[in-house]
Amino acid sequence: MDYVLLVKCILSGFFLAAPIGPVNLICIRNTLTYGYITGLTVGLGAALADTLYGYAVAAGLSFITDFISRYHLAFRWGGGIFIIYLGLRTLCSAPQDLGPEQKPPNLYKLFAGIFFLTLTNPITIFAFIAVFSSLGIAVLITDFFTTCLAAIGVFTGSALWWLTLTGIVHLFYNKVTPVTLSRINKIAGIIIILLGITSLFEL
Template identity: 60%
Template sequence: MYYILFLKCVISGFLLAAPIGPVNLICIKSTLSKGRISGLIVGLGAATADALYGYAAAAGLNFLISFINQYETAFRWGGGMFIAYLGWKTFQSVPPSPSIDKETTKNLYKVFAGIFLLTLTNPITIFSFIATFSSLGIAILVTSLPKAALAALGVFLGSLLWWIILTSAISFFRDKVTPKTISYINKLAGALIILIGIASIKIK
């Protein structure tokens, strides 16, 4: 029973992380311009938030769902504006020179916190988990808080697996991409992220 629950949650975390969105675009941009570690930190921030929402969905924390429903507009505007801001920063960013290619620990903490908050402020995340957990029959398998914690761990590892695969694939091409190409990619990714942010504010 436990391994079935764990496996289903790993699959859920992977599937929910995979669709292309602002975090995926930021991860790709960070990996290309700053290296795999920076891209993995982006994924780690998203995976941690996914685990928190996965726990809430598995444990049936109705108060959290009600809170998100009650302040859905604020979440939508806050999250959308934050996404647009990150898109603008991405659009403006330039490829670093080889001498300053490494991220500092302080910068990595900031990246982690920013992506964690970005994922948390997206109310669609919790409802995506509820829908996925229901379709895979995960909800009926969670009968205790330890099982909810196991579900959260499965979601975290599944999500992290996607980010490892993505950053590994992007890193393979990194040495073949010129700084000029990275600059174009930053502008394209930034523009797409800004549009996603605007769309998330308007779409209910």
């Protein structure tokens, strides 16, 4: 039954990463601006955070869930403010600063920033709880091996989504002009800011 657990966790990781949100928009923007590797770095940072949450749920680490529940306002406001900051940076990107000649961001800092941004979303762990319960994953996790297998499945599924997204977006990398990219930045920046504001006040 281990293969059933692995497949279910891969599907969970894929579909939980897929909904369009701030990280997806940041990934798209970085892929169009700097190329495939930079965009994929964004995705892998989110995938690692998803994996930690998936492992926590699979291992039944209730103290993590309790901690996040207790301080969910701090997580939500911290993450929301950071999202708004990223939206403002995207919105204010000038056309002359865009294009292949622009120096790409430090990949380690980018990876770490997205990793912590994803961790600040307390909804993620509860989404995993809901999905693991609805797909019957919880009953398949019986020991340390199956717990690790579940985490590997989540990472694989999430990484597959980011590989797919960056691959599709990268097809347009050489077809996007600086002016078009500037418009994309403004639209993405506004959407990211609105998502950040929404995350501050959602129930």
